[in-house]
Amino acid sequence: MEARLLQKSDRASLFAFINSESHLDRSAVDQFFHDVIENKKGIIVIEDEIIFALVIFEERLLNVCGFKVKAAHVIQSILRQDGDQMGLLKKCFDVLKSEYLITLNHLDEHFDVNNVFVNRQAYTIYRQHLPNVKGYYVSDDYEPQSLHSLYRYFMSKFSIAFDEKDQLDLEGLKQEHEIFVSQNEEGINGFIIYSYKKGVMHVKTLIYKDAKALLSLLNQAMGMNDKLIVEVSSFEHINKVIKQAVCEASDEVEIIVNNLEVFIRLFNHKSPNITHLINKNKLSYYFV
Incomplete structure (x- = not known):
């Protein structure tokens, strides 16, 4: 399986995936598909032209103590019901975290991430x-x-x-x-x-x-x-x-902190040791 950015050439695979996994009626599927393929950015997990996961995101700038960070704000995730949903989501996030700080409002039961800020x-x-x-x-x-x-x-x-x-x-x-x-x-x-x-x-x-x-x-x-x-x-x-x-x-917005400078600025911790920080402050934030 390959995780990568959604492309216009994925139209047929994306439509089939949304139609089977989103539980929308036909007219809503058409509208959602058009909006995603034309206006949104997405990460897909795909194999043999079959999509197993879709994470839709938008690019945003995050100001952390005056330091500008490019963030991928996750809007929605659609995952195959019969697949390893946590594994599929991690594959998508692995692609995102190479270029972005990841922020999200919620991912329901798929990911155990606590709030970082309102x-x-x-x-x-x-x-x-x-x-x-x-x-x-x-x-x-x-x-x-x-x-x-x-x-x-x-x-x-x-x-x-x-x-x-x-x-x-x-x-x-x-x-x-x-x-x-x-x-x-x-x-x-x-x-x-x-x-x-x-x-x-x-x-x-x-x-x-x-x-x-x-x-x-x-x-x-x-x-x-x-x-x-x-x-x-x-x-x-x-x-x-x-x-x-x-x-x-x-x-409420949650953050997966995968940028060392952001981590230092966010928690005012010059030599961050994640385990020590979490234990000291009784945090359960998810860090990549």
Whole structure:
């Protein structure tokens, strides 16, 4: 058996595999197959043109203490029900780990990996709990480069977070979102990107240098709404600024750490001995 990247020439084998192993109806199989073969990256385990495993992933950048790492974020795995599922998954991961740090949200029963960090949290904030601030004003007048610079500065402050790109696609975001900046006499100190989602104001991106910038931007997004939902990283404790803010959801991400420099930065351990670290901290993370 060979584990390798999925190729366009694997169309027939991939369709047969999805049709037999995914438990989707015919129309859903067609749609899923087209999306995978045209838009996604995948690793397959294949022998004699028969696919035994498919791991779908997307390339992402992970910011670890200011160190950029190319990560393969696993979206989904489909494994032959009658095969060695753990062995098949390991074959796929062996291909990925040669080039990427591997991150994943979950792999159900296939892999015993514990959470390393919470990537995103969603806070619900009600109008009556959001204080006003003075000395800062909000507008939609900005130079794109100033927002890109602020975004990079903001991302560098976190010990670990996904960093999709150094620049935001502001023109693309403006098609469906509102974008406003917060300013004082020193210049722009934050910006916010938001839109309605299922009738509720939803803040997609919130970048700020201080608490006043954060509050001024949230007030802008709140407008005449009774509440809003804001997504932030796990390192941002919104409820320290707005005590009544309620954290209702989180996106937990697991990491298979197969990069020595990432390991050192992540655990602040200059001469990492994995067994010692796990025993000392009572961890059960999976390291490759």
